[in-house]
Amino acid sequence: MKVARVEDIKRMDELASTKYGISQEILMENAGASVARLIESFADASGLRVVVVAGVGNNGGDGLVAARHLASQGADVNVYIIGDLEKITTLARINLDRIMRMGLPVEHVAEDISGLSEELHQADVVIDALFGIGLNRPVSGLYARVIDAVNGSGSLVVSVDIPSGVNGDTGQVMGVAVKADYTVTFGLPKPGLLIYPGAEHAGEIYVARISYPIELLEDENLVIETNDPVQLPERKPDTHKGDYGKALFIAGSRRYMGAPLFSAYSFLLAGGGYSRLATASNIVPYLGSKASEVVYEPLLETPSGSISYANKDRLLELAEWADIVAMGPGLTTEEETLRLVRDLVPLIKKPLILDGDGLTAVAGALELIKKREAPTILTPHLGEVSRLTGISVERIREDRIGFLRTLCRELNSYIVLKGAHTLVGTPSGKIYVNLTGNPGMAKAGSGDVLVGVIAAMLGLGLDVGEATRMAVLVHGYAGDYVASLEGIDGVTASRMMRVLPRVLRELRENPEDFYRTYSLQTL
Ligand SMILES: NC(=O)C1=CN([C@@H]2O[C@H](COP(=O)(O)OP(=O)(O)OC[C@H]3O[C@@H](n4cnc5c(N)ncnc54)[C@H](O)[C@@H]3O)[C@@H](O)[C@H]2O)[C@@H](O)CC1
Numbered sequence: 001m002k003v004a005r006v007e008d009i010k011r012m013d014e015l016a017s018t019k020y021g022i023s024q025e026i027l028m029e030n031a032g033a034s035v036a037r038l039i040e041s042f043a044d045a046s047g048l049r050v051v052v053v054a055g056v057g058n059n060g061g062d063g064l065v066a067a068r069h070l071a072s073q074g075a076d077v078n079v080y081i082i083g084d085l086e087k088i089t090t091l092a093r094i095n096l097d098r099i100m101r102m103g104l105p106v107e108h109v110a111e112d113i114s115g116l117s118e119e120l121h122q123a124d125v126v127i128d129a130l131f132g133i134g135l136n137r138p139v140s141g142l143y144a145r146v147i148d149a150v151n152g153s154g155s156l157v158v159s160v161d162i163p164s165g166v167n168g169d170t171g172q173v174m175g176v177a178v179k180a181d182y183t184v185t186f187g188l189p190k191p192g193l194l195i196y197p198g199a200e201h202a203g204e205i206y207v208a209r210i211s212y213p214i215e216l217l218e219d220e221n222l223v224i225e226t227n228d229p230v231q232l233p234e235r236k237p238d239t240h241k242g243d244y245g246k247a248l249f250i251a252g253s254r255r256y257m258g259a260p261l262f263s264a265y266s267f268l269l270a271g272g273g274y275s276r277l278a279t280a281s282n283i284v285p286y287l288g289s290k291a292s293e294v295v296y297e298p299l300l301e302t303p304s305g306s307i308s309y310a311n312k313d314r315l316l317e318l319a320e321w322a323d324i325v326a327m328g329p330g331l332t333t334e335e336e337t338l339r340l341v342r343d344l345v346p347l348i349k350k351p352l353i354l355d356g357d358g359l360t361a362v363a364g365a366l367e368l369i370k371k372r373e374a375p376t377i378l379t380p381h382l383g384e385v386s387r388l389t390g391i392s393v394e395r396i397r398e399d400r401i402g403f404l405r406t407l408c409r410e411l412n413s414y415i416v417l418k419g420a421h422t423l424v425g426t427p428s429g430k431i432y433v434n435l436t437g438n439p440g441m442a443k444a445g446s447g448d449v450l451v452g453v454i455a456a457m458l459g460l461g462l463d464v465g466e467a468t469r470m471a472v473l474v475h476g477y478a479g480d481y482v483a484s485l486e487g488i489d490g491v492t493a494s495r496m497m498r499v500l501p502r503v504l505r506e507l508r509e510n511p512e513d514f515y516r517t518y519s520l521q522t523l
């Protein structure tokens with residue numbers, strides 16, 4: 001499903017009216033009605049005690065429409081307007097007038113919120129229509145007190161479009177924000193509902209289409225979407241291992257034996273054809289006993305046991321042989337090895353996945369990546385991308401999507417920005433918000449599995465963008481599967497690796513299950 005930023009919604013809104021004659025008033029009516037419909041789907045409206053907390057913008061207008069619909073179903077609705085009535089929008093004013101003529105109790109709250117607080121406690125359902133995507137500054141004063149009162153009410157909270165106080169584009173909490181049980185969002189989901197901390201405030205998300213034409217909902221200009229599965233290429237009968245990718249992993253050291261194993265073996269378990277692991281010679285016997293399907297290339301070591309610079313020419317030869325190269329897992333940060341990585345990056349003419357210590361190697365030398373002609377895939381978490389770019393984690397968090405779009409273009413790379421939720425960006429400026437995965441995966445080794453899965457998806461024949469995002473989806477799905485078996489604390493790289501084949505089979509044979517679990521619900 002596409003995801004709409006505030007600027008996208010404004011464009012859709014404009015087009016709905018100019019191109020299709022669907023006025024803002026119709027959209028507001030549908031929006032408010034959909035909120036009422038959701039509430040009616042889980043509670044009998046008759047006698048239901050509903051409190052609507054409305055601002056003076058169009059988000060408040062939606063709340064007033066919901067109030068009217070619920071009242072006409074017999075609900076006991078109380079409306080509180082918060083904000084400067086001089087600034088009320090035309091449509092909110094029209095809808096305020098309607099409910100006043102219907103005799104609904106409406107109170108304007110200017111300072112004292114004790115009456116409102118009392119009502120909030122008594123309510124069965126609170127409709128949060130204070131701010132929507134028009135929020136443009138931090139919340140303070142009366143508004144902050146009202147939001148605190150909503151959060152402290154203990155009543156069920158339904159947010160209109162987005163929890164008030166959450167930034168629609170970035171998911172940042174602008175001072176304080178409503179914690180909703182449900183959010184009904186209009187047209188398309190907003191990035192702020194999918195990115196943390198906004199995602200945590202949104203509760204269960206419902207998308208109400210409010211009669212936007214499909215053409216607008218699927219517009220090519222919408223650059224963000226949820227990461228939905230792409231079709232996995234079939235394994236045809238008349239094929240051999242070379243048809244599923246020849247992958248070269250440059251990984252590992254005497255200190256890190258798991259990382260190379262997880263990468264090189266996950267490649268095979270996720271469907272890849274030929275896995276070759278170039279690694280510190282001392283650890284090859286151990287790795288061979290763990291994964292004998294992998295082909296090993298024992299490399300010369302530095303005295304401390306990481307891959308030495310002397311292997312450069314041999315590694316370039318191997319890269320010539322390979323279809324895909326992955327470099328980084330468990331390499332250590334020994335300067336000699338990092339120098340080797342830096343020198344190899346621009347010379348490798350194949351799609352290159354750079355992870356972990358491979359990313360550390362190029363921090364401060366990003367021109368090496370820019371120079372590459374073959375595709376580059378980077379898989380940093382927030383800390384690594386901060387080191388890579390010199391931009392602080394806090395700054396990146398303020399607008400992950402905007403940051404990632406810029407970086408992908410600047411580095412001409414596909415970038416997986418790990419975290420909740422993981423984002424995948426492409427050089428052309430597309431962003432995919434991944435919805436699989438869980439906090440149990442925040443554990444050593446997890447990223448190494450991802451490297452192998454990306455290589456496998458390339459090996460299966462997906463293009464680079466599809467392979468990267470499908471790998472992220474599969475990886476998270478595997479983490480969720482293990483969590484369902486072992487509990488969230490029991491998610492480990494080796495368990496995830498072992499369930500990769502099952503996850504792929506599910507996606508091939510039973511994709512409906514994926515959609516049932518991960519799709520946003522529509523109203
Ligand atoms: N554009 C669309 O396609 C549709 C929009 N609709 C609704 O319209 C909403 C957007 O409406 P608006 O643009 O009027 O904006 P909002 O209703 O979200 O809020 C804007 C109002 O809040 C004030 N405000 C912003 N930040 C504040 C802060 N921190 N403290 C105090 N006041 C603050 C603004 O000055 C303005 O008065 C959407 O979220 C949605 O609920 C729906 O009616 C359906 C269609």
Ligand SMILES: [K+]
Pocket residue numbers: 059128129130131132159160161162163164
């Ligand atoms: K809201």
